[in-house]
Amino acid sequence: MAEFSTPTTEQQFAENFAQLKPVMNRTEALYESSRCLFCFDAPCIKACPSGIDIPQFIRQINSGNDTGAARTIYEANYFGNACGKVCPTEVLCEGACVYNLQEVKPIEIGRLQSYATTKVIKSGEKLFGPGADNGKKVAVIGAGPAGISAACELRSLGYGVDVFEAKAQPSGLTVYGVAPYKITNEETLAEMAYLQAQFGYNVHFNSAISSREELAKLEDKYDAIFLGIGLGRTNELGLPGEDKINCTGAVEFISELRQHHHAVAVGRKVIVLGGGNTAMDAASESSRLGAENVILAYRRAKDEMGAYEFEYDLAKGVGVKGLFNVAPVEITGNGYVAGVKFIRTETKDGKVREIAGSEFVEDCDMVIKATGQAKQTEFLSLIPGLKLDSKGRIMANAHTGQTGNPKYFASGDAWNGGAEVVNAAAEAKLTARGIHAYLSK
Amino acid sequence: MPDLSINFAGIKSPNPFWLASAPPTNSGYQIMKAFDAGWGGAVWKTLGVPVVNVSSRYGGVNYRDKRLVGFNNIELISDRPLADNLREIEEVKKRFPNHAVIASLMVQTRQEWHDIVRQSQDAGADGFELNFGCPHGMCERGMGSAVGQEPKVLQMIVEWVMEVATKPVIVKLTPNISDITEPAMAARRGGADAISLINTIQSIVGVDLDQFAPYPIVDGKGSNGGYCGPAVKPIALNMVKNCAQHPDIKLPISGIGGIENWRDAVEHILLGASSVQVCTAAMHFGFGIIREMTSGLEQYMVEKGFNTIYDMVGKALPNVLHWEDLNMKYKVTANIHKDKCIGCQLCYTACEDGAHQAIKLNADTRVPEIIEENCVGCNLCSLVCPVEDCITMDRTDDDTQHLTWKERTEAGTAPTEFNDEKAGGRHHWVPEPSAALGKERHKTLPGKARLYSGETVLPTEA
Ligand SMILES: Cc1cc2nc3c(=O)[nH]c(=O)nc-3n(C[C@H](O)[C@H](O)[C@H](O)COP(=O)(O)OP(=O)(O)OC[C@H]3O[C@@H](n4cnc5c(N)ncnc54)[C@H](O)[C@@H]3O)c2cc1C
Ligand SMILES: Cc1cc2nc3c(=O)[nH]c(=O)nc-3n(C[C@H](O)[C@H](O)[C@H](O)COP(=O)(O)O)c2cc1C
């Protein structure tokens, strides 16, 4: 039984993908902010990768200084609005809130954060501006959380900044990857427009940097280059039948969904391969698009999944069924996907072993592979001196973000291997400071 | 079941809960509704001379998300025709003969007082409350607190009233005075049967930050008003106690001020009140709060074995002493119950910055530790701790000694110099002033500073 009927209008889409963390109104914000204890050396701040002064901004909201609250948030994190909605707060700030130890609901920090920032974004109030022009220029590749955060911080330090983005819209996976029930496109883009109006960096859309020549030009023209390129396409599985119609990568499927909403068709029975957060998202999204059956197939046991527990709960909540200890061996079908042939597995001493002779076919008409994003190793190999670790992540100084090629700096998924928006935003701010230190030498 | 009924200076009431003279007692309709809901009595909205009110009239004090912890008004006495009020008093008394209906009065001349007392008596009022309290509007006309602040005038007016009153007379006192027992004594000298207190306290509840005007705002301007509601209870309790402990006043007291549940009422009673009056809470939540008040009071009386209200009136008075009579040998020390602590460290920062640097933090735990030698037993930490019973103040003296300041003075052992061995703070350890500098910057600076000081741990693994 489908939990949701297939949405055919924007309104139905919005209903099926209703926001998990809707923006608070003033009364709600007042009540919630009243609960905050203003802890000393607050554990919530420590748990926030961008170190937002949470008790301070909550106290500001409580005293009616929403603008000051937004400033506090943005001073630590340029994706303050998006983070309030998309951060896995259950394992970050809210997970650390002292109320948990009393078995009391933690403060809804994320929603308070989006409340204050939404207000300044809507009013367009000027809170920040570029620093005095220092005559130096930095090129930023990628307009994701890392790239845009670096651009803001660099502008505030007085650098001229040009951002080059392969796609047509800013914010990277925030608008192309994150589940639509966490944040809407309008919200994401409104924050981007707000930041650009405040800091005045240039963004060149549809401008992928992909050749040695293009890189050489940037090296020539700019004093430093920031890499905020994130990760690449969904990893190939290398299975027979993977090229069948309706077998798609999760990142690609979600990107379509974010851009085209209910115009994206989903199968009646969908199998999602993977056990990470992206798999949970893709499964939930399929269900909300009206799929009758959604099966989440994972190679190992349930408790070995990489996904956060609350993400799995969310998927279960919309009718997704888990199928564990199964490895796909073939995508079956004639042109179109008709099923997945699995083999059962067991985990021994931490290793997954297939159980011979246990193959079976699970019928379906769509397969979504949520088996991780590839690293952009080929592109990165065009940068002399830049080194990658064994997992394909850019190697860079932990405090300055400087890579093996001193002119290049990196942050975000391309460096950390794939984390959250908040990590990219926090790292990029620090790296911008690293660039500044390097160019001020 | 305990007996909640009272006989207050001759005014009988099925329970001690009365509505104070105020908007909830503005009409027969409201008072019937209140009696129907369970209130024992009502002091009619003050009757007197013709008045005109302004709009707006009320201002509130909110604390965070809590509305009306304090309330103020610039309203005057009843603006309804006297004849209507008198007719409705009669109607209410007919329908509720066993409930207390008290006429609150405020006029100027002797003749006016005589007239209005007689008229109310004829209408069937069970007693009178003389309003010498209103701190705005009426005092400018020589009534209300203008009378309450002048014991001689107050006494004279009480005498006028006593000349014609055949029913008990209560004098309602204004708190806008330095010693509440003075007008109380004047009431006694004038022959009053009882006192009630407190009326509202002169106040400005807030200032509009955009209009630069005090609340409530009347056409861009404001005026001082009268303050009441939960916030005034501590002031009221102290004044009730002062009157109850005074050796010469010896009048029944109707306690008023900040009462909104049975606990507040019991507190007033334990300090000497034998009836209680409520205004703000009824204005905020309606008459329905009476059910909680009576049931709470009943439950309390059952638990304590009190059969009548009089078993508890003034029961706390013997324990309210002057400071100089308190036992200086008694000592409590803060004790943190680790298992309950949620690690907010509010106790730490409160004692560190606001008290005696008697709490420390240790590595690898968020549970603070009390430095016993430094704890003076001030209670602050236990007051800020958000968890019930997490910090208890435990007795640490051996309960064998008793010595008061008065006894020390009398025995000539009170300290006379700062370096006196007997002075309290002498052996108390206080850190060097310069030890404060930069001590907690890494913990109190905003996130940005943490980020740049490299404290934020960056993820190296995905
Ligand atoms: C399906 C999915 C769901 C997610 N859900 C959440 C979530 O709920 N909450 C959360 O916090 N995080 C979530 N994340 C993770 C989060 O989106 C990323 O960690 C974050 O966006 C990383 O930011 P980034 O700037 O490093 O990379 P990206 O967001 O990937 O941005 C990189 C940008 O660079 C551009 N680019 C790449 N190469 C080039 C080039 N050569 N030239 C020009 N432009 C280029 C890309 O087009 C892109 O716009 C999710 C990720 C996925 C895949
Ligand atoms: C709007 C308003 C009008 C009042 N009018 C009168 C009045 O006419 N006569 C009077 O004696 N007291 C008047 N009071 C004072 C109340 O009777 C009472 O003494 C005071 O509010 C304290 O009690 P509370 O804390 O329960 O409100 C008024 C109070 C308010 C709020």
Ligand code: SF4
């Ligand atoms: S831990 Fe919770 S209560 Fe304490 S400051 Fe943070 S949000 Fe407020």
Ligand code: SF4
């Ligand atoms: S105030 Fe209470 S809960 Fe908070 S740290 Fe102190 S003892 Fe623990």
Ligand code: SF4
């Ligand atoms: S009782 Fe006072 S002095 Fe003692 S630890 Fe608590 S706050 Fe500090």
